[in-house]
Amino acid sequence: MKQKNPIANPLIVLREEFDDWAILFDPDTGNAFGLNPTGVFIWKHLDGKHDTDAIVGRLREEADDVPADAAEHARQFIASLEQQGLVGYEVQT
Amino acid sequence: MRLMRTPKKVDISITNRCNLRCRYCYHFESAGDVEGDLPAAEWFRFFEELNRCAVTEVTLAGGEPFIREDLKEIVHGIVRNRMRFQILSNGTLITDEMASFLASSGRCNYVQVSIDGSMPESHDVMRGKGSFAKALQGLMILRRHRVHVAVRVTIHRKNVNDLESVARLLLEDIGLSSFGTNSAGAMGMCRKNAEMVQLTTEERTLAMETLLTLSKKYNGRIQATAGPLAEARGWLDMEEARLWGKQLAPVRGCLSGCGCYWQDLAVRADGAVTPCTMLSHIELGRINRDDLVEIWQNHADLGSLRGRNRIPLSSFSFCEGCEYLQYCTGNCPGLSYTLVGEVNHPSPDACLRKFLAEGGRLPERSLLC
Ligand code: SF4
Ligand code: SF4
Numbered sequence: 001m002k003q004k005n006p007i008a009n010p011l012i013v014l015r016e017e018f019d020d021w022a023i024l025f026d027p028d029t030g031n032a033f034g035l036n037p038t039g040v041f042i043w044k045h046l047d048g049k050h051d052t053d054a055i056v057g058r059l060r061e062e063a064d065d066v067p068a069d070a071a072e073h074a075r076q077f078i079a080s081l082e083q084q085g086l087v088g089y090e091v092q093t
Numbered sequence: 094m095r096l097m098r099t100p101k102k103v104d105i106s107i108t109n110r111c112n113l114r115c116r117y118c119y120h121f122e123s124a125g126d127v128e129g130d131l132p133a134a135e136w137f138r139f140f141e142e143l144n145r146c147a148v149t150e151v152t153l154a155g156g157e158p159f160i161r162e163d164l165k166e167i168v169h170g171i172v173r174n175r176m177r178f179q180i181l182s183n184g185t186l187i188t189d190e191m192a193s194f195l196a197s198s199g200r201c202n203y204v205q206v207s208i209d210g211s212m213p214e215s216h217d218v219m220r221g222k223g224s225f226a227k228a229l230q231g232l233m234i235l236r237r238h239r240v241h242v243a244v245r246v247t248i249h250r251k252n253v254n255d256l257e258s259v260a261r262l263l264l265e266d267i268g269l270s271s272f273g274t275n276s277a278g279a280m281g282m283c284r285k286n287a288e289m290v291q292l293t294t295e296e297r298t299l300a301m302e303t304l305l306t307l308s309k310k311y312n313g314r315i316q317a318t319a320g321p322l323a324e325a326r327g328w329l330d331m332e333e334a335r336l337w338g339k340q341l342a343p344v345r346g347c348l349s350g351c352g353c354y355w356q357d358l359a360v361r362a363d364g365a366v367t368p369c370t371m372l373s374h375i376e377l378g379r380i381n382r383d384d385l386v387e388i389w390q391n392h393a394d395l396g397s398l399r400g401r402n403r404i405p406l407s408s409f410s411f412c413e414g415c416e417y418l419q420y421c422t423g424n425c426p427g428l429s430y431t432l433v434g435e436v437n438h439p440s441p442d443a444c445l446r447k448f449l450a451e452g453g454r455l456p457e458r459s460l461l462c
Contacts, residue, residue, distance in 0.1 A: 013175050015147040017097040025149045027175045028199055032149075 004090040006078050008046040012086050016040065024086060033084070038063075042074055046087055052078060094355055096399070099146040100389055102357045104370050107136070107167065108156040109362040113183055116219045116286040117249060117277035120156060123431075125373035126281070127363040131380075133163045135364060137170045139380040144174035146385055150202065151178050154370065156362065159186035165194055172200050179243075181205045184231035185224055192238035203241040206232045208272075209249070211258035218251045219277075219290065232267070244272040248320055249290045253300050260307045264314055274304060275320035279442055280371070280431050292321070294451045301325035305460035313462050319425070328445045329458050331420040341420055348437060349402035350422035354395055358388075368398055371427025372436065397437075401426065404437055411439060415446050 008014075013025040020037035035043060038059065045055045056071045067073075081087040106120070108130045120126060143151065151171060158164060158180050171178050177200045184206035195201045208228055210216035216225035235242045244263055246252075252259065263272045276297075277283045277290045292300060300321035308315040308322065317323040334341050343349055354368040364380045366388055367373050377395060378388045389395070406412045406423055415421070423429070424443035426436045433441065441447060449455075 011175060013144075013147050013149060015099075015101075015149060018095055025147075025175075027149070027172075027177050030177055030202065 005048050005051045006046050006082070006087050006089055007048040008043060009086050009088060014040070014043055026084075026086065031084075033086070039077060042077060043081075046078070046081075048090060094352070094399070094402070096355065096390065098390070099386055100148060100356060100358045102150045102152065103143060103148055104152040104154060104357060104359040105136075106155055106360065106362040106370065107153045107158050107164075108161050110160045111155055111157040111183070112160055112186060113157070113221050113224060115183075115221070115282065117247065117281075117283035117290045119278060119280040119283060119371075120154075121282050122285065123281035123373060125361050125367075125370060127361050127365070130161070130362055131364050133166050133170070135381060136167055139360070139364075140170045140174040140176070142381075142385055143176060146389075148176060150176055152181060153178060154181040157183055157186060159191065164191070168195070168198055168200075172198055176200070177202050179203050179205065182231070183207050183220065183224065184228035186227075187231035187234050189234055189238070192234045192240055195235075195240050196238045201240055203243045204235055205243045205245050206235070207247060208232065208244050208259070208263065209247050210252045210255050211262045212255070215252040215255040215259075219247075219249055236267075242269070244269060246272060246274045248274055248276040248292065248300050248304075250292060250296060251289075253292060253296045253303075256300070256303045256307060260311060260315065264311050269314075271314040271316055273316045273318075274322050275317060276300070278319070278425075278428055278431075280428070284431070294448065294453045297321055297324075297448070298454050298456075302456040302460070305456050305462075309460055309462040324443065325456055326461065328448075328455055329461060331417050331445055332455055333458065334420045335416055343422075344402055345422060346406055346419040347402050348404045348406065348423040348426070348439065350424040350440070350443070351426055352402075354398050358385075368395055369427060371425060372398075372430065374430070375436075398426070401437060406439060409439060411441070411444075417445050421445065 014022055015025055016022040020040055022035045022040045024033045024035060041059055042055055045058060052074050053071060056074050060066045078087055106125055109127055159182055179202040182204055206228055213225040232242055246259055263269050276292060283290050304315060304322040305325050330341060359367045359370045360380055361367060361373055366377045366380060367375055375394050377392045406418050406421055412418055423439035425440050428442050429438045429440040430436045
């Protein structure tokens with residue numbers, strides 16, 4: 001069984017309110033989670049076509065001063081989204 | 094204040110019909126009282142736009158939302174479009190089947206039910222014979238199905254002496270965690286029935302004192318954003334600020350009394366988009382014809398409403414020489430429009446100086462909890 005790229009749960013609402021900050025809203029629970037601009041960038045690339053390295057690669061193309069350990073942070077961030085049911089993976093069997 | 098890209102919540106008058114005709118209804122005989130309900134298909138299209146705008150919740154109001162035969166389909170439309178909802182109701186048409194459906198939707202924040210008395214006499218006198226029993230039954234059905242219920246008590250001349258028993262009924266006998274209060278405002282039908290409905294200055298003084306006392310007794314389980322309890326708290330703060338030269342937040346001394354059009358929009362039963370249900374006469378556009386984001390970000394009328402908080406109270410002859418000037422917000426523009434015909438004016442109904450001049454008294458500050 002091979003895990004594929006992360007995919008944002010399509011039920012979750014990305015609400016961009018001011019500047020590049022946003023909240024993720026889960027209509028089933030009513031819970032909301034704040035996202036900083038990097039989080040928003042990552043969320044928008046959770047489309048099943050990018051793995052974490054590819055997302056961080058895109059981030060480096062678009063933003064200056066991306067820290068060296070960004071890939072690790074991105075992995076942790078995606079893992080925390082997964083824990084909260086906001087992100088899933090397509091599974092190939 | 095900074096403007097969000099899209100509204101967070103939209104208040105929808107889903108129907109213009111109601112099975113009751115309450116004597117203080119703010120809807121009927123106001124600008125929101127418009128002919129003809131839109132078919133569900135129109136609302137579905139609009140919900141899709143709300144989904145694209147990342148609106149997270151809608152309030153279904155009326156009239157009486159449960160009168161719509163297709164309410165379940167409408168709720169399905171909301172759920173499909175990733176939103177949550179609340180329903181404002183008189184409670185009398187709620188059935189077991191409907192409550193079970195709402196619970197199973199998983200998206201209902203709450204149903205607000207109006208209970209205005211501890212007994213039929215003080216409720217039915219304004220809402221019609223038999224409505225107390227039915228509303229109470231609706232409330233119990235919702236609770237049985239674990240749908241969150243928010244009870245609203247509207248205070249008027251015939252229940253102002255019944256508030257202690259109302260609190261006992263709702264908080265002790267029924268066991269609600271809290272309930273909200275307001276009072277019959279000078280809008281819609283209430284204007285016609287003002288004599289019978291609206292509190293006199295003496296009754297308002299009594300209501301403030303009673304509600305503060307009860308709120309303290311029940312550890313803050315009685316809430317209010319308008320009406321005598323909210324006024325008592327707000328006015329006591331203004332008085333204290335005046336006496337001790339304190340600063341109050343948010344911005345005071347300007348028409349900063351309402352900020353709902355920074356977060357929310359409203360839609361009338363005929364599909365007209367308005368800034369708020371209290372400002373139904375201001376038509377900003379029409380659903381499924383005009384772009385909601387364009388309205389939200391660029392409509393001149395919304396821009397001027399949002400600029401109200403820069404208009405100093407000192408520019409109104411109404412406020413000339415008032416000691417509370419730098420502590421006051423001028424309150425609700427909807428009420429001001431109804432009473433003096435202008436949105437950009439302090440609301441005379443919420444004027445502390447006027448209340449005191451007419452013989453009103455503020456409660457003891459020690460009653461605050
Ligand atoms: S106040 Fe509510 S229940 Fe009463 S008539 Fe108006 S819409 Fe109907
Ligand atoms: S006159 Fe009334 S509305 Fe004007 S500042 Fe004084 S209290 Fe406020």
